[in-house]
Amino acid sequence: MTTPVRTVLADVARVGPFFAVGTDPAESADPTWRPLRDLGSDPGPLGDRVAHVRRVLSEQAGRAVEERVAASIALQGLAARLVSAPLAAVVLHGVLPDLGRDALHWRVSLTGPWPLWADPDRPARDPAALPALVAEEIAEPLVAAVRALVPVSARVLWGNVASSVAGAKRVLGTERPGAAIRAAEAAAAVLDHPLLAGTGERRPPGPPDHGWTFRRRSCCLYYRLPGGGTCGDCVLSRA
Template sequence: METDVRDVLADVGRLSPFFLVRTGPDAGGPGRRPLRDLYTDPEPLRARIAHVRTVLHSDDRVAASIAFQGIAALVLSPPLAAVAVHGVLPHLGPDVLHWRPVEGGPWELWCPDPTGTAVADGAAALAGALFEDHLRPLVAAVRAQVAVSERVLWGSVASSVASGKRLIGAQRPQAADAAARVAERLLDTGPLAGTGERRAPTGPDHGWTFRRRSCCLYYRVRDGGLCGDCVLNRDG
């Protein structure tokens, strides 16, 4: 199963950098740390928020929100695609999944020796792994640094789920139905329930298009504008 999971992660990693988890003992490189450290040691997260604040010329709340969304998308996108495309849930807990900070673009993720499980109810298994292992601790860690709304942060998680579903459907049409089903179940589960609404599909979306009920605050960045799924966006 280990070789299969490596193949699964390699395959979904081709979708975009946010779906990439490097595997194997030689792919780690210097400076890698387990994700658990990000949730328990305040310094790396503080540094990431400060970096985003400098790049965007923003305040702390905007920087914390945008930094959170980038990390959350990295954590959830690979297993979402693995479940939707291959019916396999990789075991990417906070002790085996590592990150390495990079200044430009998303951080690099690495799991030296991944395992996984074939799943029939992929959404339920995925929700349990993501919410408890990663997303709740990440929400708590960010809010310990900056007073940003929990509703905003979970709305950004929901937005990342919907964005991942859209990309999977566009690049892997044979998995579009499965991606829509898994994402829909996730959006109705736990802290994501009520974060937005599903509308008739537009553009590359398959099945439905998501509109969130909160805002990630990116509009407060100079020339930032509104995201397509923002509650403040009155188009459509």
């Protein structure tokens, strides 16, 4: 018997904050929720998000941060929120909730990550559709929307998406060790999608990874912040 989507997403949310998607039916009456599709058609909220990230980073750095750096980091944060829940749902329960461009909703938050909400009564999708959902319905429109606002490399942004997939896989393996190998297999299938293929390579695993460790072929530009350095999977890292 298939586990109800509401139960699946409630369990997934326990993995960590980046995996949380609300399902309270009462939220459907709130007009501030907007479908994922709107991120591509209305540049206002995404532009405001990039500007917010830029202000925060500039305050921390004590000087103005490049807009393309802020855009890259803003996208990476959004991508991590958007790809984690569907990956975890398939890995932990073999269920793929409808978290596509029309079903998944976001709401602007001025103080933290945008909350996400989905209607749990929508039929679940075939779990085999996970790579297409992540790459085509979530990542591709998001990358296009950011690039329409800020001149930042598509290679950088797709690398950020891939890094988010690998990061979700790592968290799953840490928080739910019994699902670590399934997480590696599911994340590998996502990274093999044509839109993500070539963004990096899967190397022999190093702790805390299981199955493989991801090494991207691009950089999120975080190193351009004062004292920023490089991430563990960065092409510029010597690790």
